[in-house]
Amino acid sequence: MTGLVLKLGPHERVLVNGAVIENGDRRSRLSILTPHAHILRLRDAIRPGEANTPVRRVCYIAQLALSGDAPEGEARRQLLLGIEQLSQALRDPDSRQTLAEATAAVGAGDFYRALKRLRTLLPREERLLAAAAGGEMPPAPPRVGS
Numbered sequence: 001m002t003g004l005v006l007k008l009g010p011h012e013r014v015l016v017n018g019a020v021i022e023n024g025d026r027r028s029r030l031s032i033l034t035p036h037a038h039i040l041r042l043r044d045a046i047r048p049g050e051a052n053t054p055v056r057r058v059c060y061i062a063q064l065a066l067s068g069d070a071p072e073g074e075a076r077r078q079l080l081l082g083i084e085q086l087s088q089a090l091r092d093p094d095s096r097q098t099l100a101e102a103t104a105a106v107g108a109g110d111f112y113r114a115l116k117r118l119r120t121l122l123p124r125e126e127r128l129l130a131a132a133a134g135g136e137m138p139p140a141p142p143r144v145g146s
Helices: 054-067 072-089 093-107 111-119 122-134
Strands: 004-008 013-016 019-022 028-032 039-041
Touching (some): 004 039, 054 072
Antiparallel strands (some): 004 028, 013 019, 013 039
């Protein structure tokens, strides 16, 4: 059996192809067999007011595409533009690799994979913004393969 497996906690909500589904009183496991279904855990969702940083805004666009709340073509255009803008600021090799993977996912129409890759940049962005607010340089990210 292939596909996405969702493990849901009691009363956890998930958006599947535009429909909000709430789990019952017990933990459960769902197998999504339909390829390219639009699925978003609501506990992981970025609310409109939370899209207040560059990475969060790009993640929010990917989320809108994933949930079906934005036309795919327009979402793809905005995502590629947002990823390009992020690549101007996040120049370290790890971020570049992540952005390249997100770009490839957007190109393939795989908004779930794009969102998943982009979300990995959130902790880095948070550190950079905190360091900028404090006037100090953030620590250099560890080098991969060194």
